[in-house]
Amino acid sequence: MNIPTYIEKGAVKNHAADIARLGSRALIITGRNSAKENGALRDVLDVMEETGTRYEIFDEISENPPVSEIMRARGRGIGKGCDFVIGIGGGSPMDAAKAVSILLFYNSEKEDFLYTKPDKNKGRAETDDYGQTICFPVICIPTTCGTGSEATGVSVLSRPDLRTKVSLPHRVYPSLSLLDSTYLMYAPYKVLRNTAIDTMAHLIESYINTGATPESKSLCIQGLKLWSKGKQVILGNRKVGYVKDEKPGNVSDYVRRSSDPEKAMADEITDLKILEDMLKASNIAGKAIAITGTSLPHALSYRLTYEARVAHGPATGIFQPGFISFADEKTQKELFRAMDFKDMDDFKSFLGKTCDIGNITDVEYSILVENSIKDILAAPERIKKVPYPVNREVLENIAG
Template sequence: MTNNYYMPTKVIMGDDCVVKNCELFKVLGRKALIVTGTQSAKRNGSEKDVKTALESVGIQYQVFDKVMSNPTISCAYEGASLAKENGVDFIIAIGGGSPMDAGKAIALLAAQDIEEESLFLGNYQNKVLPMAFVPTTAGTGSEVTQYSILTNDKAQTKTSIASDLLFPTVTFLDAKYTVHLGVTTTINTAIDALSHAVEGMLSVKASIVSDALAAASIQMIIDCTPKMLLALQAGSEAAFDLEQREQLLQASFMAGMVIAQTGTTVVHAMGYSLTYFKGIDHGRANGLLLGEYLKLVEKAQPDLAAKILKTMSFAKAEQLLELLGKLLGQREEINAEEIKFYSKKAIQTKNIANCIVKPTEDDLRTMFVQSFAK
């Protein structure tokens, strides 16, 4: 078997790493477009630190802070137009998965003219604006991947732009920006990272290297779950200290490195409908489905399931289901017609071919039913 490993992003980790490494921005260009949401980057201090770093090395900047949760295609085009109008020559994305996904699409669209109907076809010129990313949640891993996930209303789902052009040039990991994340957001993003790592091990593209990263990421996340349960019980994010925040951020980063090599599986394919049609947070959607897919793997390839479960110190997939149940709480309601529709959409995705254990459409319906059983 032949495997490749490619992760060209330079990663800087540590306290105040944005300001301390401000010289790195000078390599990227003279004027930046800061891509972010409306509030969180301002509250957690990340936007202020980026501006301080840019000003200290004489780099001008424009701010595009209109990125919504699950960014749309039109949002990406709007940001790209602003970038062109202001002559920016690199992008800085600050936030969770949404600003980072939008930032990648903006970097691509600001560098070349791509019609909307061709956006997801992959026929791109070798042109993109350099990117610097500052993640402020611990879950998406987008800071080290080549994917930009956008809400695609025409297809009624989330669709991925996938190209090596979209690897960020440099990423700054500072856990202090995640300190004030609420309990629900902390758990949902951690489960997103857990899903990335587990799905990476269930991918036909898995390798010794990606599995090693995935196993370490899984262990780090599972190690933090007792504090997650305590935080839920107390109703306060104060249950997490900076050490746990750093551990989750690094686990998310490693899980991102995994899916950059392996891609994702049926869990993501099924989860996209939950997010698009039901408004369920992406990480939560993955968590609602992950245990049931691992149960299917346990039946079809018990050794593979056991390998993954061992990283969690579990013997059976049912133990993961029990843990996820405690973390996710009461489940949403999905009716039989919705399940049939979502299953039909998911079975048509490329994610199915990426699964070592390839589910049928009947399997998908069963997983949905079991995931949302009362």
């Protein structure tokens, strides 16, 4: 699926006409704070005013949103007559935007519709030639460097009834994706770190995958090489972005505060380049998993994220060494070379410094992992993606 994608400074304003042509009233989906703090929401609202496009804002999306939030957003959109959706933020708002678009289009359906595979013979949903559920257009504007949701048709939501996260059977590919590394200049360190680990996980899991193609493997190596340029940022050894008391539109203070304005301006340019590489790596990772899907580490991570509130990136990252260890030696060397790690020990050391899973006790971890293993063994489609034999013993070894 070829998604119109633009990675450039000022991407939103540069493509105002492309945004406006997708509908007459936008439902803007965001979290509570970040889209305001990093300037992305302001840029979108400027475009709405400039083009005369009406809009409604729903800024109540939480991390790992449940279906109840989707239903509330859908209700707001129906009430205002919205006919396209803009998701601003990390994976949660973008995934939510896709789900909302489906329920806006099929506005008489209940929440169970989201988990019902499209079947035009039953009259509940139709798909186009690309397998996408026909729905209202979606625009994705990422403000983190991890999920790659702007490059895929996938939407993952929390299922409180199952105590985990589940991918919808529908595919909704964005009609437009706009990426601007300026927004990352306002991201807290932990957000950059955690989402970048998710990018790495996507690329590794797509590479070690029975669905891998020459194209997806090439994307993975390209993405990992770009990703490696941000390793010092992920480790916290290089600080990037603006100080926390600065707001969009007040960037001049960043320069004035320095005793050397020219150096400060040069640092800003360098920061933006590093962050753009991290943003590009995330987008490439999204393209790769759009071909192959994710694999065992993601499946193992969902209960950690839902039940123990571990950030998604670290929850997938901790399982990568075990996942790689069962791959053939050639594959391992290719991956470590692309990521610029000397060997497995070097890789483990990096993850030990960057994957914070909080204060989970050994007993809690064991219970969550055991339930995750049961989930995987009951879902053969997950195991089919792995190019080596998988059984309980292998899963226990990957989980450590």
